[in-house]
Amino acid sequence: MKLIYEKSQSGRRASALPRHENLPPVPELPEELRRREPPRLPEVPEFELVRHFTELSTRNFGVDTGFYPLGSCTMKYNPRINERLAALPGFARLHPLQEADGAQGALELMWRLQEILAEVTGLDAVSLQPAAGSQGELTGLLLVRAYFAARGEAEQLRKVVIPDAAHGTNPASVTMAGYELTPVRTDPRGNIDVDDLGGKVDEHTAALMLTNPSTLGLFDENIEEIERIFHGAGALMYYDGANLNAVCGISRPGDMGFDIVHINLHKTFSQPHGGGGPGGGPIAVRDVLEPFLPVPAVVRRGEGGFGLDYDRPQTIGKVRGFTGPFGVFVRSYAFFRMWGPRLREMSEAAVLNANYVLARLKDAYDLPFDRLCMHEFVLSARTLKKEHGCTALDVAKRLMDYGFHPPTIYFPLVVPEALMVEPTETEAKETLDAFCDAMLAIAREAADEPELLKEAPHDRPVKRLDEVRAAKQPVVRYGFDEHPAVQGEPRAVATEAPQGV
Amino acid sequence: MTQHPFLALTDSDREQMLETIGVETVDELFRDLPEAVRLGRALELEPALSEPEVFAHVAELAARNADASRELSFLGAGMYDHYVPAVVDAILQRGELLTAYTPYQPEMSQGVLQAIFEYQTAVCELTGMDVSNASGYDGTSVAADACYVAKHATGRERIVVTEATNPQVRQVVKTYAAGFGLEVVEVPHRDGTTDPGELERAAVDAAAVIFQQPNFFGCLEPAPDLVATAAEAWALPIAHVDPLSLGVLEAPGRYGAALALGEGQAAGNFPSFGGPHYGFLAARKEFIRRMPGRIVGETVDTAGERGYVLTLQTREQHIRREKATSNITTNQTLLALGGLVYLTWLGPQGLRELGETCLSLAAYAKQRLEERAGLQPVFSAQTTFKEFAVRVGRNAREVVAAARERGVHPGYALGRDYEGMDDVLLVAVTERRTPDEIDRLADVLAEVAR
Numbered sequence: 001m002k003l004i005y006e007k008s009q010s011g012r013r014a015s016a017l018p019r020h021e022n023l024p025p026v027p028e029l030p031e032e033l034r035r036r037e038p039p040r041l042p043e044v045p046e047f048e049l050v051r052h053f054t055e056l057s058t059r060n061f062g063v064d065t066g067f068y069p070l071g072s073c074t075m076k077y078n079p080r081i082n083e084r085l086a087a088l089p090g091f092a093r094l095h096p097l098q099e100a101d102g103a104q105g106a107l108e109l110m111w112r113l114q115e116i117l118a119e120v121t122g123l124d125a126v127s128l129q130p131a132a133g134s135q136g137e138l139t140g141l142l143l144v145r146a147y148f149a150a151r152g153e154a155e156q157l158r159k160v161v162i163p164d165a166a167h168g169t170n171p172a173s174v175t176m177a178g179y180e181l182t183p184v185r186t187d188p189r190g191n192i193d194v195d196d197l198g199g200k201v202d203e204h205t206a207a208l209m210l211t212n213p214s215t216l217g218l219f220d221e222n223i224e225e226i227e228r229i230f231h232g233a234g235a236l237m238y239y240d241g242a243n244l245n246a247v248c249g250i251s252r253p254g255d256m257g258f259d260i261v262h263i264n265l266h267k268t269f270s271q272p273h274g275g276g277g278p279g280g281g282p283i284a285v286r287d288v289l290e291p292f293l294p295v296p297a298v299v300r301r302g303e304g305g306f307g308l309d310y311d312r313p314q315t316i317g318k319v320r321g322f323t324g325p326f327g328v329f330v331r332s333y334a335f336f337r338m339w340g341p342r343l344r345e346m347s348e349a350a351v352l353n354a355n356y357v358l359a360r361l362k363d364a365y366d367l368p369f370d371r372l373c374m375h376e377f378v379l380s381a382r383t384l385k386k387e388h389g390c391t392a393l394d395v396a397k398r399l400m401d402y403g404f405h406p407p408t409i410y411f412p413l414v415v416p417e418a419l420m421v422e423p424t425e426t427e428a429k430e431t432l433d434a435f436c437d438a439m440l441a442i443a444r445e446a447a448d449e450p451e452l453l454k455e456a457p458h459d460r461p462v463k464r465l466d467e468v469r470a471a472k473q474p475v476v477r478y479g480f481d482e483h484p485a486v487q488g489e490p491r492a493v494a495t496e497a498p499q500g501v
Numbered sequence: 502m503t504q505h506p507f508l509a510l511t512d513s514d515r516e517q518m519l520e521t522i523g524v525e526t527v528d529e530l531f532r533d534l535p536e537a538v539r540l541g542r543a544l545e546l547e548p549a550l551s552e553p554e555v556f557a558h559v560a561e562l563a564a565r566n567a568d569a570s571r572e573l574s575f576l577g578a579g580m581y582d583h584y585v586p587a588v589v590d591a592i593l594q595r596g597e598l599l600t601a602y603t604p605y606q607p608e609m610s611q612g613v614l615q616a617i618f619e620y621q622t623a624v625c626e627l628t629g630m631d632v633s634n635a636s637g638y639d640g641t642s643v644a645a646d647a648c649y650v651a652k653h654a655t656g657r658e659r660i661v662v663t664e665a666t667n668p669q670v671r672q673v674v675k676t677y678a679a680g681f682g683l684e685v686v687e688v689p690h691r692d693g694t695t696d697p698g699e700l701e702r703a704a705v706d707a708a709a710v711i712f713q714q715p716n717f718f719g720c721l722e723p724a725p726d727l728v729a730t731a732a733e734a735w736a737l738p739i740a741h742v743d744p745l746s747l748g749v750l751e752a753p754g755r756y757g758a759a760l761a762l763g764e765g766q767a768a769g770n771f772p773s774f775g776g777p778h779y780g781f782l783a784a785r786k787e788f789i790r791r792m793p794g795r796i797v798g799e800t801v802d803t804a805g806e807r808g809y810v811l812t813l814q815t816r817e818q819h820i821r822r823e824k825a826t827s828n829i830t831t832n833q834t835l836l837a838l839g840g841l842v843y844l845t846w847l848g849p850q851g852l853r854e855l856g857e858t859c860l861s862l863a864a865y866a867k868q869r870l871e872e873r874a875g876l877q878p879v880f881s882a883q884t885t886f887k888e889f890a891v892r893v894g895r896n897a898r899e900v901v902a903a904a905r906e907r908g909v910h911p912g913y914a915l916g917r918d919y920e921g922m923d924d925v926l927l928v929a930v931t932e933r934r935t936p937d938e939i940d941r942l943a944d945v946l947a948e949v950a951r
Contacts, residue, residue: 001611001615003615003618003619003622004619004845005619005622012848013848013850013851014588014845014846014847014848014851015586015846015847015848015851017851017854017855017858017932018858018932018933018935020858020861020862020935020936021936022936023861023862023864023865023936024861024864024865024868025861026857026860026861026864027860027861027864027884029721029749029750029860029884030721030884032725032751032756033721033724033725033750033751033884034749034750034751035747035748035749035750035751035752035853036751036755038748038849038852038853039623039626039627039747039748039752039849039852040626040849041623041626041627041844041845041847041848041849041852042844042845042848043848043849043850044845044848046588046846049588049842049845049846050588050591050592052845053588053592053595053616053842054592054595056598056611056612056613056615056616057592057595057597057598057612058597058612059611059612059615060597060598060601060609060610060611060612060613061597061601061609061610062596062597062598062599062600062601063596063600063601064596064597064599064600065596065597065600065601068601068602070602070605073602075600075602076507077507078599078600079507079552081552081555081556083594083599084556085555085556085559085560085563086773087590088559088560088563089563089568089569089570089571090560090562090563090564090565090566090568090571091563091566091568091773091774092568092771092772092773093568093569093570093582093771093772094566094567094568094569094772094773094774095568095569095574095576095580095582095772095774095910096580096772096774096775096776097576097578097580097913098566098567098568098576098774098910099901099902099905102566102567102572102905102910103566103567103774104565104566105561105562105563105564105565105566106562106563106566106774108562108565109559109562116546119544119545119546120544120546122540131638131639131642131776131777131833132638132829132830132831132832133830133831134818134828134829134830134831135638135642135828135829137828138677138680138828141680142676142679142680145679145680167818167819167830168817168818168819168820168821168822168825168830169818169819169828169830171818171822171823171825172818172821172822172823172825172827172828173828174823175823175824175825176649176677176680176681176827176828177680178679178680178681178682181823218533219531219533219534221533221535223535223538224535224537224538247534248544249540249543249544250531250534250539250540251531251534251538251539251540252540255537255538255539255540256538257538264831266831272599272600272835273600273601273602273603273831274598274599274601274833274834274835274836274838275598275599275601275602275603275604275610275613275616275617275834275835275838276602276603276604276613276617276635276636276795276831276832276833276834276835277603277636277777277831277832277833277834277835277836278776278777278831278832278833278835278836279831280777294676316676316679317672317673317675317676317679318641318669318672318673318676319642319673319676319677320638320639320641320642320673320776321579321639321640321641321669321673321764321775321776322580322669322774322775322776323774323775324775324776325775325776325777325778326773326774326775326776326777327771327773327774327776327777328776328777330559333559334555334559336546337547337549337550337555337558337559338506338507338549338550338551338552338555339505339507339546339549340544340546340547340548340549340550341543341544341545341546341548341549342502342505342549343544343546344543344544345505345508346505346507346508348527348530349508349510351527351530351531352510352515352518352519352522352527352530353510353518355518355522355524355530356518356521356522358522359521359522359523360521371533372522372524372529372530372532372533374533396606397608400606400608400609405606405609406606406609408605411819425507425508426507426508426509427509428509428510428514429509429510429514429517429518431509457608460608460609460611461608461611461808462607462608462611462802462806462808463608463802463803463804463806464608464802464803465607465608465800465801465802465808465809465810466800466801466802466803467800467810467812469800469801470798470799470800470810470812471798471812471813471814471815474632474789474796474798474812474813475798475799475800476618476621476632476633476789476796476797476798476799476812477618477621477622477625477631477632477633478618478619478622486799486801486805486806486807497814497819497820498819498820499605499606500605
């Protein structure tokens, strides 16, 4: 398919702009500041624009297209009402610097969302500002720094403990927040190895970062002991809310002992993933951390309605413009209101769906931890690889031939040939059965006709792509007249890096 | 209880599924949770609403806001009321794009991957840079990202940012800097722009110099001089630019900036009370392996056909973990796609015309405010783009309140961020404002200012 730039013809355009009468002439710009050569943006009529991007959409697969069990990403149905609400002019055309008396509806919505998130997480105060989970993590760690700095302990407490099964964002956030990483092992049941932990938590430990249920889809059975170890050492506990979809209304991070939580609004609370974003990463904290939250805080002022409070002398500052991605809040708020206290049913269905798929697949694939799972689970294609030379990647590509988006693969890193499956609560049993039938068929094909897997996918817009070439000779923009000619030698390609999360 | 519309399982489904799993009840599935950490009660939330009810409730909240369709607004200060064409909404609501995630599986995601490649190209064309990422959170966080690039590229530990840079950008840079171990120094403005001589002293041993063009006051900085000054000190010159100014203003790459970044909202996103929007981040090619975030590259498939993949992933958190160039994972792809659709809609001619219209309307507004309301620009010697500062003779926040009672939001009170500017209003125009509307602003200010 051509790029939009390759469809461009000089002189065409899709826009006409207002032409105002009686304006003064365009002011002269200083020579050295004036644009010399125009940017080579596409020149197409409006209809060509619509056709181009519509064609691109047909070469893409979303939750609306079909089953998308990408583990740890919670690819659930995104209600259309949320889109209608976020687009209301009262929200979409509202300027973030509007005075509080002209933004009462927006402020009330945010305040109500904060209250809901505090109840769902079991914590005291919420900031909606972080733009995504990873920014929530960084914000949380900066809160940890500020908290200990206020107690004069920042120099001493410089280590953050993270299990080896954690998302890569956790260690990356630790470095960005100026902390040192202390990795801790996973035990044979898939929990944090508490013995390993005992030797690693010491007088330099500032915090634990934990996803619970973990990226293995397992609830840590030792959570109470972990809480005693960290709080006993005077450290704080950070909860990565990536997997909150498993436990809403059932168990709350605050009740598990966590002090800081980030919530992925685009995972658990239905903000569409948008091909990579936007997200929303609000954080909820225990009361002792509230003074350090980002500014401004959204507050209720008794009879005076709702407002923004900048007067927080101990704040860490700001991690993003204004009060956060408001349009995301509208969607998640509407989602919450359509669930209310029934939210527990959402998590129960998510866990039931995952266990059902697990039960149907566990004899055909390796199961590294033979337990009931929560909202997702991890299988391994290790035996398929050993006996038939078919990898997790091959299984993933073959699933495309059956019309499914593959699970997350090669993650978590502690499981070789990992296939991480998260069905979510919104899928019907018929869909789950069709997926299981496909996975079982693929396991048989691996034995009988492994080429079917290795040459997959067979009917997507492209076949397997050469990622090594892309990284070695990066072509990251269209080069117009100098664009390199595409002359690929047909060749086999392979990848073994995390794909998902 | 009635079946929830977002769930699919029937009672009979549940029974069959529990039997396959080998448990009696759904509760048993949660047996790994210690009793002490269970909630043991219902969530204290308001009862579930139906779709018509939730629509009525949330629409009522929306109706309580004075948005730009209800109040004539000259607010800018980083977010602008430019027109978003219908084609943007139509494309962004395509479910195949809206409800997909990061294109980890390129064969399933060629649509988004090609769109990001086209977006990266558009950002490079606008900024005159060699490489763009797939987007950052907003115009503030990409500035912080750039500081991390500068820290590692130079090995230095000080960031210089001009005081005439958006205060929110400065605040976010300072917040991140605490974690990065960087010191942040601000260079004051002189009569609305930055003095290269003053910058020269501050830039010694700095990792980067960040400036905004046009700056927060709407004034045009001597950008080539600022860049040259930074480069002489071996600090990375970083330009924070308005994408919609780049049809008339020179591309930062052409005057030597190392990185160019900014807030994408003006190009294709609604203000939406502050988000979601996209931050764009582009750089010269020597920084390609230090870039934060996703980057899409062109390659070929096993049949030799052209295709697109996420590339240079060894920079990223899911592979490099604690040594990654950033922790960013979820980005702002959908909003960046809105940016691409918008820039395609505008085209190069539209972008230039839009810039010229903004220049003319701002000149007209300055003239009318002076003629009709007797208000003088604060920085009268400076060239401005679509925004300018005027003295209103009394506390600008009071002027805002009084003008709003007359149905006009006259702009941003600069005293909120700058000392000694309590009587200064920052007035923004876009192509959506008409000369008549500007006359109305002038008339209202004639009544309420002074």
